[in-house]
Amino acid sequence: MKDDDSNIPLSDIVKDHGKSIASLLVEIAGNRPPTGKCLKFIRELECLAMVENPSEKPRLIRRRINAFEENDYVALSYTWDKSDHESPEKGRYEVRTRDQRPRFLSSPVRDCVFDRVFSFMRARDLRYLWIDRHCVRQRTCKTTDICDHKRCNEKQHALETMDLVYQQSKHPVTLLGRPIEWEHELDLLDRILTGQFAKQLKETPHDEVLQALSLLSRITKDIWWIRAWTFQEDYRGRPDMTLLIRHPPFLEAKKQSCRNFSDVPNEICIDSVNFSEASTDLCRAVQDKSQRDDVLHHTEHILGAAGSYKNLLKGNMPMTPTVIHDIQRRRLREPWDKLPIIANCCQYDILINNKHMEKSKTLSISTLAMYILNGEILRNEPREDRSSMLENTLSKFLEKQAFDGFCPPESEHDLTFNKGCRFVDAEITPIGIKTKGHLWKLGRIIDTSRFCLPLPQAKEKPCSFAEDEQQYLAKLAAELRRLHEPTLAWHIQRFLDYDRTRPDENSDKETFSRQYMRIMVKGLVAAIKKGNLLRSARIWSPQRNDNPCSAVFIWDADVANNTGLKGKPYRYDNYRKRERTPEFAFTASRPLQRGFQDRGTNDIDHHVSLEVKWSSLAGNSPDDYPQLFIKRWLVGLCFFYGFPRTNVVFPWPSSFHTVSH
Template sequence: MNDDTGRDFDELRASRPTSLVSELLEIQKYQRNCPRDFTQVRSLKCLSPRQQTLKVPDPTLFKVTLPEDDGKFAAVSYVWNPSAYENDTTGRYRIMPEHPGRPKRSKVRDVILDRVVRYTVSGNIPAFWIDQECINQSDEKAKIAAMQSMDIIYRRSQYPVGVLSTPVRCQREIDCLLELLNGELVTQQWSLHGPKLTAEVNIEKARDILDVLFRVMCDPWWGRRWISQEEYCAMDRMRLLIPHKLGLRKARGGRIFGNIDGELSINAACFRQQVTLFCIACHRQEIWTSTREKWRCRLVLRRAKKYNMLQKYGWIVGDYSDGRAMSTRILADISRRSAKIPSDTLAIVANCCGYATRLDVETLSKARLRSLSLAILALFVLNGEILRNDTNEDVPCTVVDFLKRQSFQGFDPPRDDRKLTFMKRCRLSDVVLSEEGIKTHGYCWTRCKIFMPRCLASSEKGAQWHQDILRQLAEQLHGSYRRLADNIRKYLQGTMPGNMKTAGLREIFKSMAEGVAEAVEAGRPLILAQLAGHDQIWAVFVATTRHHTRSHIFTSCEPAEGRSSGSRSRPLDKYVSLQVVTSGNADSGIPRLRTGSWVNGLWFVDRIRPQEVIFPWPRFLSEE
């Protein structure tokens, strides 16, 4: 597959006799919606060291098979090629097969295995998984299957570890990292103004911190696409091993740095959070005076940012992506890294974003559909990501920039906590691509009426306050909108709508209920809506202004099918609640919708089948 992700869509369009949409429809034919092959994950092959492995000149690692529910192993994340700081010698370790047979010499660098064994033995971790030895590298089908399910291994591992090679050279660098990770550099000022450097941090101290962070972030580990997936899927359990010269003191930081000789073992999520806060605070206070320092700080933030911190404070550094889909941020970060095989990007993005629909790279190539840019776009849309079609801008851009600009940017989660988790589920259901646009299924709500609830307040606290507000709202609605009032009461009594079948969808519905309650308490107007073709009010939405008396709203939900192998990996539920503009019917008679803003609210449709609608393509894609 051709890595054309650096080319503008204008160039791609000019090199084809038909529109880009026509090629997207061809790519669609090679999607795979079937469950992934979890054979290797269910019976995971790992390596087990012994205590004496550290002491013998000819150490042996033993092949073991872990059952599906066993997460007590370290999933190793490392760079296959040696860095300038590493010896490239291999073969000192013997791998003993699980069943009777002759041992073989490992192809993994000795220095990597030395460090991983020290990590597992010091933490009493019984086994570790490392791709070069635990995947059959001579079996191409096994490699492809493992590649598509790699995310599950890192989600399942209780002790994932990233092995960096750039050493910490002196005591000053250790002390700087300790102050950073202890939270001593930035005040915990969770205000609208953002984080602030403490009074003790002067320009010299800030430069020292930036110097050591820049060295760490230049490690090859931060530059590989597969590794970005491994860290992302390991979540807050990933530890980073950073070597340091023997003799340096880290006793004061034992809780943060661990107890492995010659290693700093730090939590990756904590590291990312403190680095992000430090960089944002430096930018906010305009501490850097040289172009070089500003560039270094931007590079550090770009490579080590924590998504939830950037969601909250990104505006300080010019990142206004708080309402944009997580998938576009993930794709942008992955695209900045390198991959030996560019088409691996499709599996990496799918694994990180929890995509159920995959593309068969081998058959795509055989069909001469070799544009990685269009394959990424097809993958994005087939999995329900929402494209804005309310603008007709035609600006030359790459696929990453196109999705950043054209993906829906108005997500408005009803709760401040877990915003990113909410937005991951905001995707269209049951998508099919057509010449006319993106076909999906859902419910169209029309004849919206504005309802101004009487001022309500609750004496309840904690989780009960929103139920008390909704109970009062149901009483006000009962006279004129009895069906809606009854449905709200059923929800308050613990009966969820029939289409909210999974825990994820029920959590979304609960968040929406809290959003409605907050709007009522704040005196905001509500939209009461009827389902198209029906004459009763079955939905209540929070009005964004007082003038949406003729709004149309499109909602949909799709429960995740089944469950992936491993306790931490599940398919994602999908949920959408969009204000839309109708623009007639397509030639097939299906209603056409154009994207508007996100709308929070409650809707009830039991035993009513969703209807098919079309979101027309952005004009740029459909032009020849």
């Protein structure tokens, strides 16, 4: 088996190992190391500072800072290999060693790298520089096994924690090698980044469009765009990451007149997010206008290198498969470094480390195991002939199999909300993903268009809910009482009244559960305003079946997009027929876990809310975990006080049990 099997179909990996995907996942999950990041690396972050002496070479001394408290440092992103537009000269800068009797040795970093970054730092009055070549130990053992050497452990901790270096920095900086050389290029770039070029596209001659795309292509063909480590540095350095592009001195006055490129001498300073979004907007607009090969050649390359997920992905889609795809197609000296890079970019708390593996070393399945253990959701509905899914590489498989039916509320950033849609405490078992949460038996369908009570007045007491949210929540509680759902009505009224007791509560200190419930309230109120259907639910328990209703879900937020297992839309007329078969929802949530002592986490808040199919309810023994199949995402407001979480299993897609011979 190749060391990097990212480009190999999953079916070939199964054949080479003689085991199913499910069996390989179980083996790999059993070898995972302790979780958490070594925060000592960040609390004692080693940086360089310039000691200028005109009579000697520039010298750099080492200083340690606590980056959690002092983040006014530059975190530098650059490539160790020179670009075609850079001078290879090095040795003019000297760096102090870590020895007990320190010396100053010539740096192997190119002189032009230091020249450019210190020019930026002088313009911004910054003192400290973090650069991986000198601030991470480089001389370590080459063994692929676990090493007990202090320097080897320090480097491993640095690799796993490096994303925080860029995230904590107020000044992450990227050095691009390809310069802007002419005034018309500078003018084109300015028009692209301000959005003027895209707005005036219809009136722009085709040759000028090609010039703009050609410029973006040349910029994004710099080797910085094709490295996996630099992808992580940019991804985690946002929204503060700045791209530096050199220009000759004669363009300084023109650059200053553009007002968007800062005042660093001989450098164009570009906000990385702005570059990504503006480039994406232009490419999408050009694609809509023309399908000519000379255009598509440029746009496909630019979007592949610098495309904005926010602008490329639909609001119901997850980012993770795209992130994994983008990392896997970039270059690395050590292919297994893709695992910590993926973990850092996707904010995974659980990291798979190949050095802890005794067998079944496969990078693709290790990536899949890490994806699952961190709560990511796979479609698992039963379908015929799913073995063909294994003919895909992992990234292509995830593109097709990852759940992509999220329903982020209108008030939220779609992809950010979707990023937190993950199972809680996921475990890999031979039959599927074991997780914890609350299983709800769905009950009465409530037609809000038939609500007959008047909209109550919002109370004058201060409240963090908007006035219409107060009114519609109170109205919902009143209608539920009228429909003989007193417990659910009481929970909603209590939730509303509790909010009024804390009107000045700092939103930054508000608990995750309360923030999440606020988001659900916005969706619920919007549904009531539209006259959508709601559905009540009660906690399912194997011990008792008479729990009162304590949850309400939006049942037809978008009938056209909500389909059942066979692709048929849910219709109100069909509900009565389907009531004979019990229907269920599964919810789970937990706030991010911050770790303890010197072991921090890379965690985010987790939350899921799914309609599920539990087909074998009648045949299950009390000791069996419910086996659930995902139908669709549900938005709802749930109150589960006093009810413990239930263990459930989401069975593997059928292809995971296939073994090739």
